[in-house]
Amino acid sequence: VQMVESGGGLAQIGGSLTLSCTASESSVGIMAMGWYRQPPHMERDMVAILTTAGNSVYSDAVKGRFTISRGHVQNTVIMEMNNLKPEDTAVYYCVTQENQGTTFWGRGTQVTVSS
Numbered sequence: 001v002q003m004v005e006s007g008g009g010l011a012q013i014g015g016s017l018t019l020s021c022t023a024s025e026s027s028v029g030i031m032a033m034g035w036y037r038q039p040p041h042m043e044r045d046m047v048a049i050l051t052t053a054g055n056s057v058y059s060d061a062v063k064g065r066f067t068i069s070r071g072h073v074q075n076t077v078i079m080e081m082n083n084l085k086p087e088d089t090a091v092y093y094c095v096t097q098e099n100q101g102t103t104f105w106g107r108g109t110q111v112t113v114s115s
Contacts, residue, residue, distance in 0.1 A: 001023050001096050002104070003021050003094045003096060003104065005020070005092075005107065005109045006019070006021075007019035007109060008111045011081075011084050011112070012115065013084065013085060013086060013113060013115050014084065015084050016082045017084065019078070019094075021077050021094035023076075023096045026098050030096055031099045032051040033075070033094070033096050033097075034094075034095055035092050035095065036093045037092045037093065038090055038091050039087070046059055047062055048068040049068070061087070062088075065084075077094070084113040085113060087113075088111060089112050091110055094106035
């Protein structure tokens, strides 16, 4: 499975950005898609995950500010990021998990929040 990520870039504090990720077709089906992020010099952590059943989970750091949803194109997830904070600055990685458990990672897209 390969993924194409788009969005990201530079935003002001309190601003908004939208990330999009489209995964190629999986021979065994996709169970979930979402986003992780890795700030400079820190570990990669989960941001938001959306299952094909429609269940979503968010990290406490973004709950209430970020929203993950399905895109109109098959195997696409959209993450709207609102009220951005400097601590949201990170490389954001799209992640796809197949039904058999295999996990695939995107190449990452930079999000920078500054004044």
